Amino acid sequence: MADLSTTHESTSAVSPTAIMQIKNLELRAKIVVEGFMSGLHRSPYHGFSVEFTDYRQYTIGDDLRYLDWKLYAKQDRYYIKRFEDETNLRCYLLVDMSHSMGFGSGDYSKLEYAKTMAASLAWFLNRQRDAVGLVTFGDQIVDMIPPRFRAGHLRRLMLTLENSTSGKSTDLSAPLEQIAQTVSKRGLVVLISDLLAPVESFVKNLNYLRTRGHEVVILRTLDPTEIEFEFDKASLFRDLETGREIYVDPQSAVAEYRKGFLEHETAIKEICDQIGVDFFTISTDQPIETALLELIQSRASSGRSVKRATQVRGAQ
Amino acid sequence: MSALAWLFGLGALAIAFPFLLHLIRQTPKGQTEFSSLIFLKPSPPSLTRRSRLENLFLLLLRAFAIGLIAIAFMRPFFRGENSLTEYEVANRRIAILVDTSASMRRSGLWDQAERQVEKVLEGLEEGDDVSLIAFDENVRTIVGFNDQLNDSLSTRADSIRSGFKTLDPGWQRSDLGNAMVTVADSLDVWRDSQRVEGGQATVAKLQMVVVSDLQKGSKLDSLQAYQWPATVFAEFYSVVADDLTNATLQLLSATADESDSGLRIRVRNSEESVVDQFFVNWKNGIVSESLPFFVPAGTSRVMQIAPEQNLNNQVFELSGDLEVFDNQYFVAPVEQQMLRVDYLGSDTPDNPEGLHYYLRRSLVETLSRKVVTRQLKAGDSLGGSAIGAAALTVLTSPVEEVRRDELNDYLEKGGTLLVVLSDAETVNFAQDWIGGRLKSGAGKPRRSKNDYQMLAEIDFSSRLFQLFANPRYNDFTNIRFWNHQSVEILEPKAVVLARFENDDPAIWKLNGSGRGCVYVMASGWNPRQSQLALSTKFVPLINGLVEIAADLPVLDKSYTVGETILIPDLEIGQKSRQIVKPDGSRETITAQTRSFSQTDQPGIYRLVTIDEGSVGGVPDANADGLEKKEVLFAVNVNRSESATTAIPLEQIEMFSVNVGEQETAASERAQMRSMLDRDIEDRQKIWKWLIVAAILLLMFETWLAARTSSKSKLSNGETVAVGTGGDLV
Known part of the structure; x- marks a missing residue:
């Protein structure tokens, strides 16, 4: 897993507070992505074309266009060239809209941050001609846009993100299950959520997604206060989702909170490792480009490529 | 401190x-x-x-x-x-007025009235004077102020309580205005007298407490003309019936023709009624014959009901209304009598120039009698058994001398003779009966169109003219007499009932030698002699005369409770009379009594006349050799008692009545003390x-x-x- 704090310092990104001043989500995404692109030397996703992999012996019926005539000249045998085809990526952005995402210790909430992040990812992926879909959910799926790459799709996606209202509580299991069932074509699933729910509630469905062949990346969005629990005054704490109120003295509760939080995070990480899900924790005070960079770097370093659905061009 | x-x-x-x-x-x-x-x-x-x-x-x-x-x-x-012990505070003088009218018979009202009186008694203070006065149409003091001068507070209250126990709601209508005025007046007069006696001493505060249902039918007219004394305060303790539904019924007057097809009954429903379906039937009649009768609240409807053949059934009953006090309407049975008028005159009944023509047409048939006229011709006998049946004999021209004895005999036996002096011959012929003779120089022919006489002095107290006594009907000035016989009355017993302008007697009456009676008219009624036959007065005058002659009682058939009934004079030969009330009690009417006012309950009353002789009537088995004659009349609850909707207090206040409560001595003392305290504090x-x-x-x-x-x-x-x-x- 990537250490976000180090990458944050290494990039000369725009501060999220400044970004959040911009009202238009599309513009935000554009600024984030363009800033990110300018700092990128080479896009691993850019400039791919048909790439040769190996040969196989010609059989009758194969398309003669793929016959390697040079090799035939050298060896006098018919060989068919096999290529690895670069298809467009299908990416599903899953954005958690539950009440807990409405929390924010600064000027903006986690939800705003998550939306901006999702918009930036969508913009970025769209730019490299990938099909991007969007699913917003609370305890149920709120909006769902299937991945497409066509004119106006990005705009629609942005509008949906902008207008989505928050759901009720965080219940990952139902939306994940629904997505796993409805999305038949394999692709990349980016889950943007605070995951402030019991681990057991979503493990099964994450696994299910994986078994359906999806690549899953979790971008866990958290407010710095949620990580550190820095409160000074004792007061009644109200749960944004359940409305439950308990009296908490931060002085005495902070240690226990941090411990509980860490255990929860560790559990998630362990499970993600087990089932092969990429997991990143992103604090809302970090620049949004970090998320993009982390996503790309981690995927590049892990050796997995986004190339999917190996296909042989030529005669079957 | x-x-x-x-x-x-x-x-x-x-x-x-x-x-x-x-x-x-x-x-x-x-x-x-x-x-x-x-x-x-x-x-x-x-x-x-x-x-x-x-x-x-x-x-x-x-x-x-x-x-x-x-x-x-x-x-x-x-x-x-500084103490207030010596401060003299006026006590109250409280007159409790309790309504005992018929509408207080409604369910629950009397109990409420008792509770209200009890409430007043509970509020009494030592030194308060209290009296109990009952009122309906009349005002009666039950417990007076002076009855308990030296009694203690509890004794006074007890005497009021026991006084109230003697009271019961009656059947009369309520005259709230009169009661309030009477009591306010007496309180005010007492206060004035106290002032004169006591100089500057404190005089009791005057309080009137009215315990009543304040129903709309109460008369308030008296308050209108009364200057309410400023010192008297009236407080109203109204009682409200449990059920506000009340309907009443009334028989509308019907002509003889209509009564055959059915009687017209008006049913009136009160404004606050919740029921609108009623049945009307003869009492004990077959209810199924009556159809439901819908009368929405606050309206009235008229329906027809079949006449009852049974003469003993004299009550209409309204069912469907729970307040029963006004649900019965009594109808005195009417028995039509056959009367005969004999005409002795030369003119024929079909000659419009003559007298008989008009006489015959004026005798209308009513529910109580039917009159037939007979012209006696030569040979027709006036005597015999037929004479008793002729109620009136009219003589308009000289007849055979034989008739003179017959007529004398007729008068001897109690017959009534009307002599119409249409010409001088008739005067001369009837000189024995008319008690006078022609004046000298009389009988001059009429000189001009303006030469006429009118009736000038009419004795409206006489039984013949009693009908016209009301100022609405007593105008005889439009009847002109063109010709009349100037008769000089010689008989001192003759009673002149009307005179002409020139002081000549126009109509007079004298008792005949026997029990009979002679009426004389100095002019005829046919248009040649006067306008009498053409005037509206003629028909009632002649019919009245027939009724007097036939000795039909001049009693209406229907009265309301509390109404004074004029009783016909005691005729010669009649010994005594009694009125039997519906509950069986009897009131004896003396010979001098001309009215009866004890109509204190609804029902059928009987006026029983006990005769000495045997002129007619029904023999009574219980009478000791005497014979009795009965006249029935019905007395019903006053219609206004059925208007049970409550009067708003503002309506009473409009008559400048001081509605409110006098301050009690204790509260006045407290007020005085607080004023004094304020004064002391202001100084200190x-x-x-x-x-x-x-x-x-x-x-x-x-x-x-x-x-x-x-x-x-x-x-x-x-x-x-x-x-x-x-x-x-």
Whole structure:
């Protein structure tokens, strides 16, 4: 897993507070992505074309266009060239809209941050001609846009993100299950959520997604206060989702909170490792480009490529 | 020590405020929203309590200052020796008016009335005078003020209670106005008399308490013309019936023709009724014959009901209405009598120039009688058994001499003879009966169109003209007499009932030699002699005469409770009369009595006349050789009693009645005491000194606080707040 704090310092990104001043989500995404692109030397996703992999012996019926005539000249045998085809990526952005995402210790909430992040990812992926879909959910799926790459799709996606209202509580299991069932074509699933729910509630469905062949990346969005629990005054704490109120003295509760939080995070990480899900924790005070960079770097370093659905061009 | 405004003493509670403030367990305030509480556990709330008392002396000073201010606001004063024991306060003189009219018979009203009277008695004070007066159409004192002059309060109340026990709602209509005026007047007169006697001494306050259902039918006319005395206060303790539905019925007058097809009954429903379906039938009749009769609240409907053949059934009954007091309507049975009028004259009945023509047409048939006229021709006998049946014999021209004896015999036996002096011959012929003779020089022919006479002096007290006694009907000036016979009356017993303008007698009456009676008219009624036959007076006049002659009682058939009934004169030969009321009680009517006013209950009354002779009538088996004649008449509850909707009090107030309650002696005393207290306090003005003391105290406290503060600064080198409540840190 990537250490976000180090990458944050290494990039000369725009501060999220400044970004959040911009009202238009599309513009935000554009600024984030363009800033990110300018700092990128080479896009691993850019400039791919048909790439040769190996040969196989010609059989009758194969398309003669793929016959390697040079090799035939050298060896006098018919060989068919096999290529690895670069298809467009299908990416599903899953954005958690539950009440807990409405929390924010600064000027903006986690939800705003998550939306901006999702918009930036969508913009970025769209730019490299990938099909991007969007699913917003609370305890149920709120909006769902299937991945497409066509004119106006990005705009629609942005509008949906902008207008989505928050759901009720965080219940990952139902939306994940629904997505796993409805999305038949394999692709990349980016889950943007605070995951402030019991681990057991979503493990099964994450696994299910994986078994359906999806690549899953979790971008866990958290407010710095949620990580550190820095409160000074004792007061009644109200749960944004359940409305439950308990009296908490931060002085005495902070240690226990941090411990509980860490255990929860560790559990998630362990499970993600087990089932092969990429997991990143992103604090809302970090620049949004970090998320993009982390996503790309981690995927590049892990050796997995986004190339999917190996296909042989030529005669079957 | 006393105070004007004790309530301000509550201000002293402010002393407790700083203590309370610091004893309150402070729970944490504020709420923090957090995304999820899954990693949090509730901490035990840390409660703060600042209960250490410091600078106790300062606190006491401040509390004392607050106390002083609170006391100052209470406006304290020293009462001293000023006492009110000698202060003379007027007591009340209370007249309790209880409505005993028929409408008070409604369900639950009388019990309520008793409770209301009890309420008045409970409010009595020692020294109050009280009396109980019942009223309906009349006002009756049940317990007077003077009946209990020296009694104690409880004895007075008891006598009122026992007085009320003797009362029951009657059947008469309620005349609230008259009752109020009578009582207010007597109270006011008493007050004036007391003033004259007692000089400047305190006179009791006058209070009238009306316990009534204040129904709309109550008469209030008397209040309109009465200047209500300012000293009398009227208070109304109204009683309300449990069921506001009330309907009543009334028989509408019907002609003889109509009565064959059916009687017309009007059913009226009160404004607050909740029921609108009623049945009307003869009492004990077959109910199924009556169809439901829909009368919406506040309206009336007229329906027809089949006439009853059974003469004993004399009551209509309304069913469907729970308030039964006005659900019966009594109808006296009517028996038509056959009467005969004999005509002795030369003119034929079909000659419009003659008298017979008009006489015959004027005798109309009514429900109670049917009249036939017979012209006696030569050979027809006046005597014999037929004579008794001829109620009236009319003589208009000289007849055979034989008739003279027959007529004398007729008069001897009690017949009535009407002599119409249409010409001088008739006067001469009838000279024996008319008690007079022609004046000398009479019989001059009429000279001009304007030469006519009118009736000038009419004796409206006579039985013949009684019908016209009402000023609406007593105008005879449009009847002109062109010709009349100037007769000089010689008989001293003759009673002149009407005279012409020239003082000639026009109509007179004299008793014949026997029991009979002669009426004489100095002019005929045919158009050649006068306009009488063409006037509206002719038909009632002739019919009245027939009824007098036939001795038909001049009784209406229907009266209302409380109405005075004029009773026909006792005829010669009649011994005594009695009125039998519906409950069987009897009232004897003396010969001098001409009216009967004891109609105190609804029902059928019987006027029983006991005759000495045997002229006619039905023999009574119980009578000791005498014979009885009965006339029935019905008495019903006054219709206005059925208007049971309550009158708004504002309507009574419109008559300038002082509606309200006189102050009790105790409350007046209290009021006086408070006025005196205010006066004393105003003179003493203790509150000013208290305020000055409080200010001084606060100045001292400020100085002391400043001193303490500077001392602590010096000793600790830091600031300690000594503001309000700084004594509690």
